[in-house]
Amino acid sequence: MLGQKRPTKREILRTAMSVFDPLDLAAPLTIAAKRILQATWKLGTDWDEEVPDDVYKDWNTWLEHLQALKKLDIPRCYPGCTHAVKRELHTFVDASEHTYAASTYWRTTAADGSINVSLVMAKARVAPLKITSVPRLELQAAVMGVRLARCTEEDHDVKPDQRVFWTDSRTVLTWIKTGARAYKPFVAHRLAEIEEETKTTEWRWVPTAHNVADDATREPPAYFDQAHRWFRGPEFLRHPKEEWPSETRAIARSPPTGEERTRTDIIQALPDITRFSSWQRLRRATARALQFIDRCKAGRGLREGTHAISHRRTQKTEQNDPNWRQTLKKVKKIDKTIHTSANKRKFVLLEASSRIGCNHRNKGPPVVDGHHPYVRLYVQAVHEQLHHAGVEATTNEVRQRLWVLRMRPTIRTVIKNCLRCRIRRATPGEPPTGNLPAARLAHHQRPFSYVGLDYYGPYNVAIGRQHQKRYVALFTCLTTRAVHLEVAGGLSADSAILAIRRMMARSAPVEIWSDNGTNFHGADAELQKTAREAAAQEASARAIDWRYIPPAPLSWVELGRLVQSIKRALAVTLREMPEGRVFTTLLLEAEYTVNSRPLTHVSVSADDPEALTPNHFYWGSGCLPVVQQLRHLRPPAVAPRPETRRHVLDSLDTSTYPRCNTGGSRNAWMRGRDSHIPRQRRRSSSSGHHNEYWYPTMSDEEVGRAPEIKDCENRNGGRMCTTE
Structure with missing residues (x-):
C-alpha cells in the first residue's frame, strides 16, 4: 500500500489489525497505527472516505517503519534463566499525552556473576478520547504494569525471587506510598489494585532517559532491530544494585495534584452552629450527623451530640486564640471558681470549682463564653421552655447546667432579642401631628x-x-x-x-x-x-x-x-x-x-413683661381698661341712686378705652412672632406628648431587625395592624 492511492479509514483498520503481535513485542511500531486510527475518529472521517493529508502523511511514515519488521529476529529464549542463581522480574511503565505503555524483563544472575536481561512481554494503549491528565495516564500505566507482572508469574513455571517496578513519575510514587484512602475514587480504585498485587517497597524511581517503556509512548524509532534497548533492557540492569538510579529528594513532598481527598474529622462534619436559630434543632441535627458517621456504634444520641458540640466549641476557641491556655491561667488567678479538667473524650473542659464531692449533676458545671452562638441558642431554649420567663428565672435555670461568663448581660440580650417577647411588649405607634395651616x-x-x-x-x-x-x-x-x-x-x-x-x-x-x-x-x-x-x-x-x-x-x-x-x-x-x-x-x-x-410662659420675675394673651391682640392689653378702673372703686354701703350711677360712669377715663389699641397690638404681634410661634414647632401626639423630632434615630442593634406588628383598635371600633 506504500505509494498507492490514499487509503480510507476502513483500509487503515484492516492493515493495522493484520499485524499479529499478541505479546506486543513490537509495540514501539504497532502502537503508531492505533494512534493514526484514533486520529480519524477525532476528525469524524467516514469508513469509506479518504483520510486527510496529515493522516495520510503519518500513514506513509508508519508503513516505511513497518518494513523494518521483515528483518527483525527476536530470540524467545531467556538466556541463563534455567540455571540462574537469582531471578528478578523488572517492570517499566510510562505514559505520554496520547499513549501509555508497560514492559516486563527477566534479569537473571548466573553462578559466575554474569547478568542477562530479556524482554518477556509488553503492552501499549492509546489514551482515551476524553481528555485525561498525564498523572492519571501514568497511574493507568502502573496498573497495566502490575497486571503484566502478575500474568508473567502465572504463565511461567519459574518464579522470580524479587520484583521491581520502575516509573519516572514522582506523582505516582507519592500516591502509592500515601495509600488509596487519601485520594478521590479514580485514583483510589487503581491504587487499591496496586496495593493488592504489590508492596510499596517494590516501587522505584527511574529517570526518563533510562525508562525503556518511554520508547513505546513516543514516535516510532528510526532503527528498530534486535539490538535496540527495547529488547535488551536498560543498561543499568547489568550493573550491581548499588549503581541503580535512586530518588534523591523526598517523594512525599511533591506538590498537590488535585486528586487528594479532603479528610474531614467527625467534629468538622458537625452542622454549623451559626446556621441554626433553635438549640433543640441544632442538638437533633448533630445527633443525626453522628448517627450517620458512626452508625454501627451504640450510645450516640442527643447526649453525645451535646458533647460533640462542646468539643467543637473548644477546638474553635483554640483556632481563634492559640494562646487561650495562657489566658486561662490568668483568668483562673482572678476567678478562683474555675478549674480545668480533661474528660474521656480527650479535650479540655473548663469547669467551675465546687465543694460537691459526689457524682452530682450540679458538680462543676462547664464554664462557657456568653458570646458563643451555642450558648445564646441554649439560653433561648431555656427561656422558651420556661414560657418566656424573665431574667431571674432564666438565670436560675441556666446556671444549673452551665456557668456562663457575663451571665446576666447575656440573658438580658437574649430576652431582649426574643421576637415573641418583643411583640408582647410592643405598643402601637401614634401618628405625628399634621403641619400647621x-x-x-x-x-x-x-x-x-x-x-x-x-x-x-x-x-x-x-x-x-x-x-x-x-x-x-x-x-x-x-x-x-x-x-x-x-x-x-x-x-x-x-x-x-x-x-x-x-x-x-x-x-x-x-x-x-x-x-x-x-x-x-x-x-x-x-x-x-x-x-x-x-x-x-x-x-x-x-x-x-x-x-x-x-x-x-x-x-x-x-x-x-x-x-x-x-x-x-x-x-x-x-x-x-x-x-x-x-x-x-x-x-x-x-x-x-x-x-x-396666657399663650407664653408666665414669668414671676419683676423684670419680665406679662404673659402674652389673646386680649393683647384684640384689645392691646391683658385686660380691659374699664375693668382695671372698676377694680379700684369701693362698693357703696347703700345702693346709689340713678344719678349716682351716672356720676360713676362719667368719672371713668374713657380716653384709654379704644376699640383696638394700635401700639399695644403691634407690640403683641412682635412678641407673638418671637415667642409664641416658635413654640408651635414641636409636634404633639394624640396623647399630648411633645416630641422635638418625631422619628427617633435607630440604634445599631435595631438596624436590620424585623418590624413588630401590633394589633389594636381604631377609633371606629374596627381592627387594624400597625408596624414598628
Whole structure:
C-alpha cells in the first residue's frame, strides 16, 4: 500500500489489525497505527472516505517503519534463566499525552556473576478520547504494569525471587506510598489494585532517559532491530544494585495534584452552629450527623451530640486564640471558681470549682463564653421552655447546667432579642401631628380674619315659663387664639345665619373653617347639615371663603380644647337653669376668661413683661381698661341712686378705652412672632406628648431587625395592624 492511492479509514483498520503481535513485542511500531486510527475518529472521517493529508502523511511514515519488521529476529529464549542463581522480574511503565505503555524483563544472575536481561512481554494503549491528565495516564500505566507482572508469574513455571517496578513519575510514587484512602475514587480504585498485587517497597524511581517503556509512548524509532534497548533492557540492569538510579529528594513532598481527598474529622462534619436559630434543632441535627458517621456504634444520641458540640466549641476557641491556655491561667488567678479538667473524650473542659464531692449533676458545671452562638441558642431554649420567663428565672435555670461568663448581660440580650417577647411588649405607634395651616401663621392681620367655627351644646334656658334649648357658636381666631361666642337659637338655618352675621358685625373674616358636622349626634345630623349649607351661602354672599376640615385631624384638636375651657368656665357660674339674658351674660364673661389665658410662659420675675394673651391682640392689653378702673372703686354701703350711677360712669377715663389699641397690638404681634410661634414647632401626639423630632434615630442593634406588628383598635371600633 506504500505509494498507492490514499487509503480510507476502513483500509487503515484492516492493515493495522493484520499485524499479529499478541505479546506486543513490537509495540514501539504497532502502537503508531492505533494512534493514526484514533486520529480519524477525532476528525469524524467516514469508513469509506479518504483520510486527510496529515493522516495520510503519518500513514506513509508508519508503513516505511513497518518494513523494518521483515528483518527483525527476536530470540524467545531467556538466556541463563534455567540455571540462574537469582531471578528478578523488572517492570517499566510510562505514559505520554496520547499513549501509555508497560514492559516486563527477566534479569537473571548466573553462578559466575554474569547478568542477562530479556524482554518477556509488553503492552501499549492509546489514551482515551476524553481528555485525561498525564498523572492519571501514568497511574493507568502502573496498573497495566502490575497486571503484566502478575500474568508473567502465572504463565511461567519459574518464579522470580524479587520484583521491581520502575516509573519516572514522582506523582505516582507519592500516591502509592500515601495509600488509596487519601485520594478521590479514580485514583483510589487503581491504587487499591496496586496495593493488592504489590508492596510499596517494590516501587522505584527511574529517570526518563533510562525508562525503556518511554520508547513505546513516543514516535516510532528510526532503527528498530534486535539490538535496540527495547529488547535488551536498560543498561543499568547489568550493573550491581548499588549503581541503580535512586530518588534523591523526598517523594512525599511533591506538590498537590488535585486528586487528594479532603479528610474531614467527625467534629468538622458537625452542622454549623451559626446556621441554626433553635438549640433543640441544632442538638437533633448533630445527633443525626453522628448517627450517620458512626452508625454501627451504640450510645450516640442527643447526649453525645451535646458533647460533640462542646468539643467543637473548644477546638474553635483554640483556632481563634492559640494562646487561650495562657489566658486561662490568668483568668483562673482572678476567678478562683474555675478549674480545668480533661474528660474521656480527650479535650479540655473548663469547669467551675465546687465543694460537691459526689457524682452530682450540679458538680462543676462547664464554664462557657456568653458570646458563643451555642450558648445564646441554649439560653433561648431555656427561656422558651420556661414560657418566656424573665431574667431571674432564666438565670436560675441556666446556671444549673452551665456557668456562663457575663451571665446576666447575656440573658438580658437574649430576652431582649426574643421576637415573641418583643411583640408582647410592643405598643402601637401614634401618628405625628399634621403641619400647621397657613391661617395659623398669618401674623399682623386683623383678629378673626381666619376663623374656626364649631357648635356645642345644647343648654336649657328659661324663656318665661318655657324651657328652650340654646346652642353656642364658637368662633376662634386661628392666628391669635382668641374666641368669640354667640348664642344660637337652634340648629336651624336662620339661627346659624344670624350668629354669623352678629360675628361679622364685630370683625370681617376672610376664611371660615369648620368641620363636616360629625361632632353632632344622630338626630341632629340633618339639622346640622341644613345649618352648615345656609351659613355657607351667607358667607359666599359676603365674599368669605368657607373651607371644611377633614374628620378629627390632630392639627385641629385645639378647637375641642377651647370648647372644654369654655365649658369649665361656665360650670362654675352656671349652676341652675338661667334665663336668656343671664345665659348671654355668663357666656360673655366666660369668653373674657378664656381670652385672658396666657399663650407664653408666665414669668414671676419683676423684670419680665406679662404673659402674652389673646386680649393683647384684640384689645392691646391683658385686660380691659374699664375693668382695671372698676377694680379700684369701693362698693357703696347703700345702693346709689340713678344719678349716682351716672356720676360713676362719667368719672371713668374713657380716653384709654379704644376699640383696638394700635401700639399695644403691634407690640403683641412682635412678641407673638418671637415667642409664641416658635413654640408651635414641636409636634404633639394624640396623647399630648411633645416630641422635638418625631422619628427617633435607630440604634445599631435595631438596624436590620424585623418590624413588630401590633394589633389594636381604631377609633371606629374596627381592627387594624400597625408596624414598628
